[in-house]
Amino acid sequence: MLCETNKELDELVEEARKYTKDGQVADYIPALGKADPYDLSIAINYPDGRCVSAGDVQKRFTLQSTSKVISLALVLMDRGYDEVFEHVGMEPTGDPFNSIAKLEKMTPAKPLNPMINAGALVVTHMIKGNSVQERFDRLLSFIQQLANDASIGFSEEIAQSELETADLNRALCYFLKQHNRLNEEVEDLLNLYTKQCAIEMNCLHLARIGMVFAMDGMDPITSKQLMPKEVARICKTFMVTCGMYNASGEFAIKVGIPAKSGVAGGIMGAVPGKFGIGIFGPALDDKGNSIAGMKLLEMLSNDYQLSMF
Numbered sequence: 479m480l481c482e483t484n485k486e487l488d489e490l491v492e493e494a495r496k497y498t499k500d501g502q503v504a505d506y507i508p509a510l511g512k513a514d515p516y517d518l519s520i521a522i523n524y525p526d527g528r529c530v531s532a533g534d535v536q537k538r539f540t541l542q543s544t545s546k547v548i549s550l551a552l553v554l555m556d557r558g559y560d561e562v563f564e565h566v567g568m569e570p571t572g573d574p575f576n577s578i579a580k581l582e583k584m585t586p587a588k589p590l591n592p593m594i595n596a597g598a599l600v601v602t603h604m605i606k607g608n609s610v611q612e613r614f615d616r617l618l619s620f621i622q623q624l625a626n627d628a629s630i631g632f633s634e635e636i637a638q639s640e641l642e643t644a645d646l647n648r649a650l651c652y653f654l655k656q657h658n659r660l661n662e663e664v665e666d667l668l669n670l671y672t673k674q675c676a677i678e679m680n681c682l683h684l685a686r687i688g689m690v691f692a693m694d695g696m697d698p699i700t701s702k703q704l705m706p707k708e709v710a711r712i713c714k715t716f717m718v719t720c721g722m723y724n725a726s727g728e729f730a731i732k733v734g735i736p737a738k739s740g741v742a743g744g745i746m747g748a749v750p751g752k753f754g755i756g757i758f759g760p761a762l763d764d765k766g767n768s769i770a771g772m773k774l775l776e777m778l779s780n781d782y783q784l785s786m787f
């Protein structure tokens with residue numbers, strides 16, 4: 479995809495890049511620890527096909543939790559609203575993304591929302607298909623359509639690195655299985671989930687996907703409705719209430735756009751009716767959000783009045 483550079487955006491990126499020194503790359507998934515903490519890039523994709531970008535936009539990164547919005551969209555299309563929300567709730571937790579604390583207090587056990595790991599694991603469990611491979615292929619193909627690039631794949635190295643160290647997610651799965659939320663082998667689900675999280679792209683792709691959410695599921699460039707408007711609406715609502723983990727409230731006040739982050743440093747933003755944003759900045763703050771990416775969005779939102787509130 480061709481993308482214009484823009485002096486104002488370049489300046490904002492250089493300003494925000496200063497904050498990278500206050501963050502750290504995630505290394506609880508060992509392979510993510512290799513990222514360069516000073517990286518910062520952004521792309522903005524408009525519905526008329528225009529794109530502006532700044533930073534090293536060709537750098538690839540894995541989706542990690544950013545994938546949770548997309549798996550939710552697929553599962554809502556696969557199974558419908560009632561079935562999905564029978565198994566996962568709609569409320570923010572105020573806890574870290576991998577916390578088990580509130581899950582234990584719910585009777586019956588039901589993850590509070592699809593953006594925390596417990597909820598995302600239940601959502602990934604619901605992806606339809608006859609095998610892990612078929613379910614993964616369906617998700618990947620959906621992501622390729624959203625990003626309009628059939629060459630998107632996943633990082634075997636990062637998927638494997640997470641699979642080997644995912645004992646907290648393993649614990650969440652066993653807890654959920656004990657409470658009849660999962661009825662497949664935990665290792666199969668983790669295999670699928672870690673591949674999902676390891677789907678790899680650059681911020682141009684992420685901006686394009688954000689644009690589809692911003693345009694209510696329609697890709698105006700290809701004129702394809704890639705998901706029903708209602709599905710896009712639900713996903714954007716979760717992005718506002720739970721998309722930035724336990725910093726979602728502060729983010730809503732300071733930035734005010736639907737967004738979803740991942741621990742590899744990606745942030746996908748969807749400015750309703752206007753454009754999609756893709757950011758990559760692997761140095762994270764203590765809640766697991768891209769520290770410079772958050773700052774960059776805050777500056778953009780202030781300068782261009784992007785808040786929807």
Ligand SMILES: NC(=O)CC[C@H](N)C(=O)O
Pocket residue numbers: 541542543544575576595640647675739740741742766
């Ligand atoms: N917050 C994240 O991006 C977490 C995703 C990561 N794969 C995990 O489950 O730990």
